[in-house]
Amino acid sequence: xxxxxxxxxxxxxxxxxxxxxxxxxxxxxxxxxxxxxxxxxxxxxxxxxxxxxxxxxxxxxxxxxxxxxxxxxxxxxxxxxxxxxxxxxxxxxxxxxxxxxxxxxxxxxxxxxxxxxxxxxxxxxxxxxxxxxxxxxxxxxxxxxxxxxxxxxxxxxxxxxxxxxxxxxxxxxxxxxxxxxxxxxxxxxxxxxxxxxxxxxxxxxxxxxxxxxxxxxxxxxxxxxxxxxxxxxxxxxxxxxxxxxxxxxxxxxxxxxxxxxxxxxxxxxxxxxxxxxxxxxxxxxxxxxxxxxxxxxxxxxxxxxxxxxxxxxxxx
Numbered sequence: 001x002x003x004x005x006x007x008x009x010x011x012x013x014x015x016x017x018x019x020x021x022x023x024x025x026x027x028x029x030x031x032x033x034x035x036x037x038x039x040x041x042x043x044x045x046x047x048x049x050x051x052x053x054x055x056x057x058x059x060x061x062x063x064x065x066x067x068x069x070x071x072x073x074x075x076x077x078x079x080x081x082x083x084x085x086x087x088x089x090x091x092x093x094x095x096x097x098x099x100x101x102x103x104x105x106x107x108x109x110x111x112x113x114x115x116x117x118x119x120x121x122x123x124x125x126x127x128x129x130x131x132x133x134x135x136x137x138x139x140x141x142x143x144x145x146x147x148x149x150x151x152x153x154x155x156x157x158x159x160x161x162x163x164x165x166x167x168x169x170x171x172x173x174x175x176x177x178x179x180x181x182x183x184x185x186x187x188x189x190x191x192x193x194x195x196x197x198x199x200x201x202x203x204x205x206x207x208x209x210x211x212x213x214x215x216x217x218x219x220x221x222x223x224x225x226x227x228x229x230x231x232x233x234x235x236x237x238x239x240x241x242x243x244x245x246x247x248x249x250x251x252x253x254x255x256x257x258x259x260x261x262x263x264x265x266x267x268x269x270x271x272x273x274x275x276x277x278x279x280x281x282x283x284x285x286x287x288x289x290x291x292x293x294x295x296x297x298x299x300x301x302x303x304x305x306x307x308x309x310x311x312x313x314x315x316x
Contacts, residue, residue, distance in 0.1 A: 011304045013271050013290075016056035016297040021045040021068070023291030025112075026278045028053055029074040030200060037283050038095075040081055041297050042072035048083050050095060053282055054308075056299050062093050064100045071112040071154075075119040082122055084113035090124045092136055102139050106132070116157040116164060117178055123164050125152030131166050133178060145176050147183070153193060160202035161218045167196045173207065175221060185221055189214070194250070195235040200283045204242060208233040213245060213263075227263040235278050239285040239302060246288050246300075248276025255279070255290055255300065271298050 021044035029038040037053035046065045051058055062072075067086030074081050074095060081093040090113040092102040108128035116123050122134040131147040148168030156165045163184070164176040173187040173196065191210030198205055198218075205216045213236040215225035232250040238260065239246075245258045255276060257267040274293030281288045286308050290298050301308060 011267075011269055011300060013269070013298040013300045014056045015271075016041075016051060016058075016299065017295075018049050018058055018061070019043040019045050019047070019295045019297070021295055022274070022277060022293045023295060023297055024068075024277045025071050026280050026289045026291045026297065027073050028200070028280055028282045028289065029078045030076060031283045032078055035284075038074060038078050039282075039289055039297070040072045040074055041291055042069045042083065043291075043295070044068040045295075046085065046087075048072040048081070050081070051297070054287060056297065060098050062091075062098055062100075064091060064093075065089070067109075070110070071114075073114045075115045076159075077119075080115070080119065082113045082115055084110035084124060086110075090122060090134075092122060102136055104132075104134050104139050104142070111152060112154045112156075114155055114157045117162075121178065123155050123157060125155040125166055125168075127151045129168070131155060131164065131174075131176060133164075145182065147174055147176070148172060154196050156196060156198045156205075158198055158202035158205075158218050163218075165196065165198065165205060167193045167207070169193070171209075173205075187216070187221065194233065195278065197235070197237045197280065199238050199242070200240050200281070204238050206236045206238050206245070208236040208247070213247065215245075225260070225263070227258075234276055237279045237281055237288065239281045239288070240283065241285050244285075244302065246279045246281070246290075248279055248290060250275055253292075255298075257302075267304075269300065271300075272296065 025042040039051045039053045048062045050060045065085040071084035081095045086109045090104040112125040124132045131145040132142045134142045150170035154167045171189045174183040175185040194208040207214045213227040234248045234250045255269040272292040278291045
């Protein structure tokens with residue numbers, strides 16, 4: 001079990017305000033021309049925000065949902081965004097103008113959405129236990145995958161494997177093939193699932209469950225890491241280089257950075273004033289973002305002290 005040892009350096013994160021309620025999900029885009037990238041955040045205030053990735057600067061707010069937004073993702077070239085909401089809809093947006101392009105109706109709260117299949121498909125996970133698959137050119141004709149026996153918490157698209165990964169409150173992670181939308185594999189988890197995350201290349205899947213972090217290689221869905229922690233883990237995200245895992249706790253306000261191979265705790269940071277709900281790495285692995293109950297997004301440097309972005313380092 002990794003021990004708790006405070007880092008010898010204190011990092012000052014970039015704090016991104018703008019939301020008025022808890023930030024529940026974050027996602028970085030891939031790299032776009034100029035080696036830049038974007039960050040989108042979902043919040044219970046119902047107003048997803050698009051930001052410049054390296055700086056956190058506000059670029060725009062998507063207005064149109066009438067309930068909490070639980071999920072927000074960008075497509076491959078950052079021209080579109082998809083959001084999932086408590087207003088029983090998922091929406092597709094023009095990410096350049098903020099215009100709503102398509103509204104996808106559901107029968108219950110939509111907890112998660114992502115683009116799939118070269119961005120022509122949207123997948124959603126709902127409180128009604130279903131995973132739905134929409135062709136965005138025919139949004140009124142979704143297909144429903146046989147998925148879970150409890151509400152669906154998260155859906156992710158692995159571009160590497162061309163499969164949908166769905167996590168439910170039934171303690172199961174299902175792997176779905178869009179060509180025949182049934183579960184081709186099911187991963188049984190002992191405890192409740194708090195969060196799942198894919199690396200930017202879609203090759204590594206991580207799960208926060210109870211006091212465990214479980215990591216799979218997506219090629220064979222073989223467990224490559226199963227790390228016991230001494231606290232309830234709310235989120236676990238692996239960097240693209242597969243050298244670090246960033247975690248947040250359910251009952252404390254700390255951000256922890258651990259070595260991927262050993263699980264050894266390398267850094268502990270304070271900054272948020274509420275529990276951490278989500279974390280993700282930038283596509284180059286140099287930055288990670290955290291979203292919290294306190295309504296803020298914070299950006300942290302993966303390698304404190306290196307020349308990158310606007311971060312400062314203070315020795316203690």
